[in-house]
Amino acid sequence: MINYSRRNSSVVKVGNLCIGGNNPIRIQSMLNTSTMDTEGSVNQAIDLIKAGSELVRLTTQGEREAKNMALIREELNKRGYNTPLVADVHFNAKVADEAALHVEKVRVNPGNYANSIDEIEQKFVPFLNLCKKHNTAIRLGVNHGSLNKRILEKYGDTPQGMTESCMEFLRICKRENFNNVIISVKASNTRIMVQTVRQMARIMQKEDMNIPLHLGVTEAGDGEDGRIKSAVGIGTLLSDGLGDTIRVSLSESPVAEIPVAQRIVDFISKKSKAPKIEGSDENLYDPEHYSRRETVSVGEFGGNQVPLVLTAEETLLNGVLDCVLSSDNALGEGRLFFANLKSNNNKQPVILTRFYDTSDVETLQIEASIELGPFFIDGLADGIRIVAPNIAPDIVNSLSYGILQATGARMTKTEYISCPSCGRTLFDIESTIAKIKAATSHLKSLKIGIMGCIVNGPGEMADADYGYVGAGVGRISLYRGQQCVEKNIPEDQAVEHLIALIRSDGKWV
């Protein structure tokens, strides 16, 4: 992929909004209010819509929440907002049936909708018929952390397991001639998320389907880390021409997600107009499997050594190549550089250098993550040098290490896998993250999950070393990996217990 070219997807109508085809990449978010709180949900929905959200999703735990969506829809209409609403349904097919009567789109999770193929047929076909009757669109939303038992036993939690989980449902949609469908396959690990969506696009093309794609990195966290991780994952795929609607999941107020999503979309739309570059990167890397480009080591660069962060002033050792990205199509330019090295069998390590003249930190975070992240997602580069004279050096340094961490290329700090919060959340997500970060941010090699509820939390923090999960109001359960080790601790003692747990494993420094 040297030049930008958007995948040719079908158009799905969600209420009055068209998604896919040549329509703009749509931006969406999710409320974190209780869906039973009509007034609170309507107010937050209006805030989101005013900020630029083109769809608004609500958690829909049960039939009473699904029914209350009708009141929320009605009240929004009364106040002049007809932005489509999306019901987010897990575990209960009946809830999806109810929600289909009241809102423009229903998300179901193939991982917990039904387990056996027979059960899927029995529940899903009537649901599709209801959606046809009421003109309701659906999203098949697969998550890395919530694949069903049958899929896990056969494929493990692999990209193949995620695509197969989605395709089982999609093939039924095709057979039933149901076209009002969008799909997503999300993970908090950007590499897995990127590889899976690429695989999904390939398989759909092979089976003659061009269903629109919803993109997102789950549990991306907050602040700088959340922005970098989201921009790396979503931006890599959008740069590949994949994706028709996006949700940036930050553990912050939902409204804070919208400008980040907007910047990502704006940047991609600017890049799509970049002058074409001649050349091909065929066979440069396998888009669905990670492997690091084979290089010789030169000093601390290349070979099996971790990618390095360089400052503008540092000179390179002889034998280390500097790939200075200068055009508007930095990704294509860089891929062509690596393709030429490959065709000449050149194995010297490569540093990417890119100049940015912005003085806005968030712009730099997003643009550098989108442009430089893919090279580390695909294992091509051995170092990163961001030259941004109008931004403080410590911010540029932190961003550079952040890109390496977000792409899985090099871990230099504690990784927090935290949910964006929703109507199920059992504690204040922002202050809790701040408290846990203050206590643990020096534990450089750990991944800590901070999840608002026990229903989806433990599964969704798939590869965390430890988990802090809302178990009830004012109650927290702690996890070591996927195993619950302490249940229902009072919230005011939970961080202390987490520290004690890490200590008892000899991982406290």
Ligand code: SF4
């Ligand atoms: S983990 Fe639970 S609380 Fe957090 S976003 Fe997911 S469903 Fe909502």
